Amino acid sequence: MLSRTVKDTIIEYVSEKNVLFDEDLSKHTSFKIGGPADAFVEIESIEQLTKLSEYLDRVEEKYYILGNGSNTLFSDRGYEGVILHIGGGFSGITVSGIRIIAKAGAALAKVSKTAQEHSLTGLEFAAGIPGTVGGGVVMNAGAYGGEMSFVVDTVKAISPKGEEIELENKSLEFGYRYSILRHRGYVVTEVSFNLKEGDKDEIRARMDDFNSRRREKQPLEYPSAGSVFKRPEGHFAGQLIMEAGMRGFQIGGARVSDKHCGFIINTGHASAEDVTELIDEIQFRVRDRFGILLEPEIEIVR
Ligand SMILES: Cc1cc2nc3c(=O)[nH]c(=O)nc-3n(C[C@H](O)[C@H](O)[C@H](O)COP(=O)(O)OP(=O)(O)OC[C@H]3O[C@@H](n4cnc5c(N)ncnc54)[C@H](O)[C@@H]3O)c2cc1C
Known part of the structure; x- marks a missing residue:
């Protein structure tokens, strides 16, 4: 929890309209998962960024730099600290x-x-x-x-x-x-x-081609963070997951996509815990079957 002084100083540095307290991070990640952050700050300038990060360091409050949240999984408990959002502003x-x-x-x-x-x-x-x-x-x-x-x-x-x-x-x-x-x-x-x-x-034609290949191969109709795992040398993560028999495997609301097994999708009400449990299960089964440890590509913020 941020003290009143810290909250007031944040507002002083970036203006009230750019700060949200107890903001749900599920609204700011492509997974649509994540509990509340103590503060969510929309950054508009380098000056705001430097002043704020310096101040937060000084008062020993944690902060996290967030872009579009399309590669990030926040915990269900949220983030105890300040999210510095570098986006549209x-x-x-x-x-x-x-x-x-x-x-x-x-x-x-x-x-x-x-x-x-x-x-x-x-x-x-x-x-x-x-x-x-x-x-x-x-x-x-x-x-x-x-x-x-x-x-x-x-x-x-x-x-x-x-x-x-x-x-x-x-x-x-x-x-x-x-x-x-x-x-x-x-x-x-x-x-x-x-x-x-x-x-x-x-x-334009190349961009259209890449985008139509995405629509065809990726479950873009569901919230996700793209490919969950890095590509292991000489293999494709999605293929290993499929060959380990995990297509459509589901824990809670988190599911291995039927369309692309390298994606974990949020079927509606997945928690971060559902996703991390599913990641553990995938890692276990793929390692058990092929002796390969899949390393997450997504950023898991605990
Ligand atoms: C449907 C879908 C398809 C995808 N396809 C691809 C793909 O084809 N190729 C691919 O590589 N990725 C893909 N991704 C993953 C993701 O979009 C990329 O990794 C993207 O570059 C992440 O950018 P972001 O702004 O959303 O980062 P975020 O998720 O906001 O942050 C990711 C990491 O970058 C850090 N960060 C963000 N902004 C800054 C900054 N300004 N300065 C310092 N650190 C920063 C964060 O702290 C975090 O560690 C896909 C994701 C989805 C949902």
Whole structure:
């Protein structure tokens, strides 16, 4: 529980309209799961972000950076601390030649569409990824042979010491669903993409193709967080899960998707506990059958 002083200071830094107390996190995650956060703050500027994170560090209150919540599972108990939401309030996109500069809260789909409108190719893969630029670069999001590391030029971020820094692509140590940003506590504020000139109609056609493949293969009609597990080397997580006989396997309201076994869907009233129990069961059965430990790709915030 936050003290009155902490609550008042948050409001003073970001204005009352941008703060929600005891806000249900199920409203802010694609899983539609998660109990209340002590405070949920809509960030609109770097200044707000630095002042607030510095203050919360000083008074020893926990905080969590959230983008679109499309890769995150919060606990049913919620989050004891402050969610700093980097979304629509921090989402400007500018185009300069073959470069696109996007604030961290911009939707990947919107950046991808902006690139297409300016006949710039390279971001088609991101058209159907329901995350933000910040969440995407941190996770090195990717699909259909593309990934953020191929198109990111530089990243502006706030370091754990509160300094504004700029990092070049090669210093981000991108790997499969990995960048150093993820584990070193950097908060991404802006990303500069380096793209190539292309044909507007061909770019549009590629985006449409990727999106129709998604609709065909993925259970987009249900709340989920996309693929739950990382791809183990030489295998596909969904296929291993299917071969372990778990298609449609359900715990509470959480179910292995019948359409794509790599997805866990919320059939209506799944709790975070249902999902984590299902993850444990999948890991157990797949390991038992194939000797492979599936590692979660989603961020589980306990
Ligand atoms: C239907 C569906 C399909 C999906 N398809 C794909 C896919 O094809 N490929 C793929 O890679 N992923 C996919 N995902 C997963 C997800 O959309 C991506 O991982 C996305 O990049 C997450 O972005 P986000 O803004 O939602 O991140 P969040 O879930 O909000 O956060 C994820 C992590 O990033 C951190 N974070 C967020 N913003 C920042 C920031 N500004 N600075 C520092 N840290 C930050 C959070 O603290 C957290 O650790 C899919 C998800 C769904 C629901």
